[in-house]
Amino acid sequence: MATRVREQTGSRHESLGLSGDDLLAMYRTMVMARLCDEAQFRLNRQGKAPFVVPVSGHEGCQVGTAWAYQKGKDLFVPYYRDMAVCLTAGLTARDVFLGVFGKRDDPSSGGRQMPAHWSSRALGIMTGSSPIATQVPHAAGAAYAFQYRGEDGVVGCWFGDGATSEGDWHEGLNFAGIHKLPVVWYCENNKYAISVPLSKQMAVKNVAERASAYGFEGVIVEGNDVLACYEASRRAVDKARNGGGPTLVELKTYRFHPHTSDDDDRTYRSREEVEEAKRNDSLILFADELKRLGLLDDERIERIRTELKAEVDAEVEAAWNAPDPPPESGLLHVFAEPAERGGEQ
Numbered sequence: 323m324a325t326r327v328r329e330q331t332g333s334r335h336e337s338l339g340l341s342g343d344d345l346l347a348m349y350r351t352m353v354m355a356r357l358c359d360e361a362q363f364r365l366n367r368q369g370k371a372p373f374v375v376p377v378s379g380h381e382g383c384q385v386g387t388a389w390a391y392q393k394g395k396d397l398f399v400p401y402y403r404d405m406a407v408c409l410t411a412g413l414t415a416r417d418v419f420l421g422v423f424g425k426r427d428d429p430s431s432g433g434r435q436m437p438a439h440w441s442s443r444a445l446g447i448m449t450g451s452s453p454i455a456t457q458v459p460h461a462a463g464a465a466y467a468f469q470y471r472g473e474d475g476v477v478g479c480w481f482g483d484g485a486t487s488e489g490d491w492h493e494g495l496n497f498a499g500i501h502k503l504p505v506v507w508y509c510e511n512n513k514y515a516i517s518v519p520l521s522k523q524m525a526v527k528n529v530a531e532r533a534s535a536y537g538f539e540g541v542i543v544e545g546n547d548v549l550a551c552y553e554a555s556r557r558a559v560d561k562a563r564n565g566g567g568p569t570l571v572e573l574k575t576y577r578f579h580p581h582t583s584d585d586d587d588r589t590y591r592s593r594e595e596v597e598e599a600k601r602n603d604s605l606i607l608f609a610d611e612l613k614r615l616g617l618l619d620d621e622r623i624e625r626i627r628t629e630l631k632a633e634v635d636a637e638v639e640a641a642w643n644a645p646d647p648p649p650e651s652g653l654l655h656v657f658a659e660p661a662e663r664g665g666e667q
């Protein structure tokens with residue numbers, strides 16, 4: 323019986339072109355995201371991190387989908403919950419905590435944005451702003467640029483279910499559908515927009531159903547199944563790269579913590595509901611899958627966690643001791659520099 327499962331699961335990743343090393347690298351990225359999340363909440367409670375945005379619960383769908391992109395060529399357009407998308411794109415734990423502490427060398431904004439407003443020109447992570455769904459027309463525009471220039475890059479754009487109620491979301495998807503743009507839309511559907519449940523966001527059952535209104539395919543994926551997320555993403559990215567236009571991928575998932583460190587989720591969801599969702603944690607499900615493949619055992623899981631935890635602790639320390647932005651740089655990138663205004667004073 324166990325062998326049969328092993329064979330079935332083995333062929334699953336091999337048929338997707340993933341090696342055992344790929345699976346272990348994906349697992350380590352997920353664990354890294356979880357440990358960064360635990361650390362940032364500890365720092366918040368210690369008064370060292372004023373505001374943090376949790377990723378826990380979303381690691382599987384983020385790593386699974388982002389793994390399908392070509393670094394250095396494609397563009398990542400994440401939203402605030404996408405720490406694991408950004409770690410997959412190449413951001414490091416050090417970068418995460420430089421942002422959490424608002425330090426000078428924070429790659430996202432040099433400490434000027436709120437934490438979790440991810441960005442890195444070098445890694446192809448496009449900056450976003452706080453109003454929900456504003457990254458969606460940006461992603462459509464970037465995909466239009468790829469198409470206009472005759473380049474074969476693909477844009478991946480991630481957002482929550484709440485974002486799909488915004489005008490920007492509909493405008494971006496509509497434009498992408500009309501021009502058959504090389505973009506993949508990922509909805510991380512965790513059933514809530516802060517306290518607002520899905521039933522108050524839309525009158526249809528699935529976000530993916532909305533894709534038909536824009537003339538492209540919508541698919542629903544079990545978001546805690548990492549390889550299912552990878553498979554759907556791989557297909558959609560390949561299709562976009564080959565001129566087949568956009569896809570809307572809905573990832574059914576759940577966030578384990580409150581919306582942010584400033585939210586109290588006990589006011590809108592029961593503890594039983596949260597505990598039930600944790601039993602479907604992508605980290606546990608993926609570790610079980612890797613155990614069946616003979617790639618992991620309990621001892622190795624513990625060793626990976628201990629090793630990555632030590633790395634996270636060291637990076638927190640280094641980021642905490644890193645230089646702050648110089649006060650005189652406070653208005654940099656807020657107003658045009660005199661030279662940018664054609665020498666006007």
Ligand SMILES: Cc1ncc(C[n+]2csc(CCOP(=O)(O)OP(=O)(O)O)c2C)c(N)n1
Nearest residue numbers: 403452453454482483484485512514515516
């Ligand atoms: C235009 C706009 N309206 C409201 C807010 C306040 N706000 C911040 S996050 C959020 C919830 C978004 O939920 P969702 O898109 O489902 O993502 P999730 O946080 O659940 O991952 C809201 C309403 C905002 N930032 N921008």
